[in-house]
Amino acid sequence: MIELADVEGSLALFAEGLAGRYLHLKTLTEHNANPIDARLTQQSMDSLYLPDSLPNGNRSDYLVLVLEQIGYRECGTFNFDYARFCELSGFLQPTPKPHTQPDRDSDFTRLFARFEDPVVARRLFLLLEALRISTHIKRAYPGAAHYLQHHNANLRAQFSAHRTRLDLLQHRVWGDLHALPGLEASVLPLTIRQSSVYTTAEATCQLYPFFHHERDLLLEELNAEVSGTEWMQREARLEDWKDDQEDLARQMLAVEILQAEDALLREGMDLAGDTRDTSQTLNSLKNEREALSRRIEMERAALRHAVGSPRGQARSFRYDEWNYLERRYIRRWCRLYEERIVPEAAANVDDLRRVIRQWRSKVRSRLAQLRPLGMQRVSRVADGDELDLTAVLEARQDIRAGISPDDRTYSRRERVQRDICAAFLVDLSASTDDPIEPPQPMPYEDDDEIPNLRDPYHEPLELAPVEEPRKIIDVQREAMLVMASALDVLGDSFGIYGFSGYGHDCVEFFVAKEPDESLNGRTLSAIAAMQPKRSTRMGPAIRHTVAKLMAAGQSLKLLIVLSDGFPQDCDYGPRRGEHEYGVEDTAKALAEAAAKGIETFCITVDRSGHDYLKRMCPDARYLVIEDIEDLPDALTKVYTTLTLK
């Protein structure tokens, strides 16, 4: 018996090494669509779905499952193009059935629709492709061959009943060479190095008559409409369409340049111009691009519905959660996606710098008391501002004794890095979008003064330009900017992160600045681009930050959490609206951090924060800010106190 949770750390790296890109390792239960074409695994563009546990398996079985999924990618299964297949095999492209929309179907679905019974064709194709992939694995990863053999032997024993020829073929895929001996000649092309997905499609066409009458015998579960492979092909096709879109944009630009050049030339030659030809090309390109954009949007929506939002840019991690009702951890319950905040290219850094300037003197004077720690006198150096007397004496002694003296006889002041790493974790829940002061209702002294807006003779209202009210997030962002610029001058390393999310399987963690990055225009804009998102599941975000701090390796580690209310999320506790569960989990996460030697501190702008923060933070390490505009000042105070301890 082995659980995915036991091996997922190294297994994710194994998959990344082989695939050359990061893939989320998820459990099968996290898959939205019906997993039908593999009894054990599944994949989408950015994720591999594996069983939560393997009752009879061990680590090598997980390796085999990952290798199989990566094998499909390496063998180009998802690049299948139906039109290309028709071209290669000499078939005529069939007219689509009236109820199917060709673009909303996968190219595989269109292939299977050729057959009298698409369900049998799909099953047959998937089995033949699996056969091709397992041959590829044995060839490219010879070390995995015996793991594969062992894994398949287990599967054969587990599903020993075979009622149909397709079941026998499945056993053949699982390495039983006695199953379906008559197939030798037909499956041979699948086992050679040059085979492609089209070889499998061809073999499917050839072998279909041999299996087609098995429809009634197929299991219920196989009758699902579309398989994961088909969704995956649609994801791959979407990437191709995006490339096409870029191509069209390039072509349009080329035509536009041509047009402009033409116009200039005609002007120079004083000719009455006729640019209809290029205009027509441009129009047709424009139409084509618009149609393609619409198609991409529709396909994207369909895919999001079926396989979830794409998370190609994120890395994901799973963390335990403390269930205080049962007094136990729920293992690997929360999935956290870590993503970088990508600021808009046109973000104006000047505004940010103005905010920083406004606070600079106040914050710096407070942090100034930390600075002397930054310089240290280093003795025994070859040059410096003072003689190192001990070294001079030793050198003179050496000379007297007839030994070559060490000429490093100076000392100098050098800036020594303070060995501190701080992490600021900012709550980006939707409530941070609230204005600091609730808007006052406009008092009307007399009812008659209320303008009747429907009265056509009424003078149009002259509305004073409404100034955007200052929000909690604005102050949080400013506080972070001020803090960042001050710490940068001080030379301490620090990270700035935001968190939000919705539900235990979608905690979002946003990175504005990592400790080893310098503070520059990009990082400043990233801090400024922190936006209110969804809920506040604090526990996993704290656990993730703790993991980052531990990896950074400094001797003094600080974790400062900035929030605007208690932790809450849609499934954070048995009942919605009950906060105890979230508070307990957060308290546990903070206690875990403290146990690892991390100094934690929570700052909240929620004036009613005392009652839950008292329970949540160890040793009363919290601060409730009455006036939110004091946040930058409070933050500096807290930082100074914590680092001078």
Next chain:
Amino acid sequence: MSPMELLPEPYYLPVGDEIDVFEAAFNARLPVLMKGPTGCGKTRFVEHMAWRLQQSGKLTADPSLLTISCHEDLTATDLVGRYLLKGDETVWQDGPLTRSVRSGAICYLDEVVEARKDTTVLIHSLSDHRRLLPIDKTGELVTAHPDFLLVMSYNPGYQSVLKDLKPSTRQRFVSIEFDYPAFAQEAEIIAHESAIDQEMAERLATIAERVRNLRDHGFEEGVSTRLLIYTGQLIGQGIAPRRAGELAITTAITDDRIVQDAVRDIIDVILP
């Protein structure tokens, strides 16, 4: 037969135009800076070029190459020279840099960012049109031999935030970028250097390719060509391939247990 002709050719498989570039730089006496990850063949390349230039008669000093491995305690004195006590008198002893400046050899400063800052300033006057080496302690101003060439290497990926070359130093050199060779070339190098068969060399090159996909996790540069050659040599000496991979790759590149497990699995499935 002169002793120079006896030296065997240091093996080097060119991956681009680096041999032509180096020769051109030598002909124009332009100092060369080689950038690239550890174990990708920078030092071997300089050895090869020194041999090559010596063979063609362009370089006459013997030895034709003086290599200085830089470390954080290396001072200007270590490079230039110092007074030593010999009996009752003090005798000036040239450092390696001064020796190569006088004799007209290639002076190769390996991992130059490791050296203290004062050493990099010292080479400024040597690396522009002046080609002079001032020796403070003797008051001497040495003009470089016409054949003298300064070559430095550094590894930009390694501790780049803390230690970096100053622009005033960097901009005195012709920079040649190195990286790990492409698959087929790397396999050829491994096969040549460790005398294992082509198939095993290709397997090792595949491992390298896959492990380098994990550069961001605890080790910055992936597995070097040098480590692959070590693995091949261990295999050639009769160590079982998986054990050789464990010794020369897995434990050599990282101490992180999780990353080690992943690398071990990658080696395990790729080796026959």
